[in-house]
Amino acid sequence: MGQHLTIVDHPLVKHKLTLMRKVDTSTASFRQLLREISLLLAYEVTRDLELTSVTIQTPLQPMEAPILEGKKLALVSILRAGNGLLDGILELIPAARVGFVGMYRDPETLQPVEYYSKLPNLLEERMTIVVDPMLATGNSSVAAIDLVKKKGAKNIIFLCLLAAPEGVARMKEAHPDVPIVTAALDECLNDHGYIVPGLGDAGDRIFGTK
Template sequence: MSFTEFKHPLIVDKLTRMRKADTSTKDFRENLNEIAGLMVYEIARDIPLSEIKITTPMGETKGFTIDVPVVIVPILRAGLGMVNGIQELIPTARVAHIGLYRDEETLQTHQYFAKTTKDIAEAYTLIVDPMLATGGSAITAIDIVKKWGAKKIKFICLVAAPEGVKNLQKAHPEIEIYAAALDEKLDSKGYIVPGLGDAGDRIFGTK
């Protein structure tokens, strides 16, 4: 049961900017993309490489290239805010989509959309969502991705609650979980405290 909290100064600084209630939609979105890129730089250290021969201006040598397809799976809609930051570092990554919503009364997760890529079974799969609150959406998304045939799966979020981490580890103990911050708790409505508000609304400027 692996959980990693990133405490890099650049990530901590950018997350602090995002938490502020008066941060603009533009700044919120830009910092989210930048944090996603910083995180995936570390997360992808175990991505498989293959040796290849290349020709430089000075002659032939060997090099290395990513050996597997990479698939990013944002949980709609807030997860979309992390895709660009990852694709800037891995431009060949494909994007599958999972649409989920949470019933505000029961806190149960419901699926309304899912579309995979053709190579998901062989892929290095990154499920992304800014918030890991109760863990319901993450658990459901991983269930779906496993049904698609994915085997190498990692879950990346910005802010996690202890309850969500515990629930996700119980449901999928083999999944590696990465967060920019582990927050204090969930409130009575299932929102992360101190958190950063509704990530989807803050990314897209909606209410």
């Protein structure tokens, strides 16, 4: 994954994202679509996983077959909305180790405030995928990746559903070594720090809160 920003340009991703953007999409439908789209995004984000080979026995004969190399992947969810992406990715990679970083955005300053952190061990030996549906100002994502790096992670990818140009620029400035994978790059942020046209507050739409 050589470039800093990868937009997953797949017809199913585009279609599902359009349904998620619609204001009248129900909580149940939104949640299911996010699970489905996260599988497709995870497929892209794991494209460059390293492989080794192992000798196995098929019903017909022995063979050398490819298998993932090294420690299990680490998935780190930025609470609470990150959990919506996490569920779908775990269906694809059920053996992954999972961590959580709790951040909320101060409504006045738009700066992240950390309230929880629990991360897997041996991050320096794992590919680490940090997930949050929205890359808006980039402040929470930058802070979460700061934490993950302090814990030892070196091979990190940030996975989100939607990104704003401001957030991408902030991430590139703070963490130029962390590629971003997203379903869409939207126009801008509004005065409240929301992505436009966006899809509203992802956490509220996943969990049915206001």
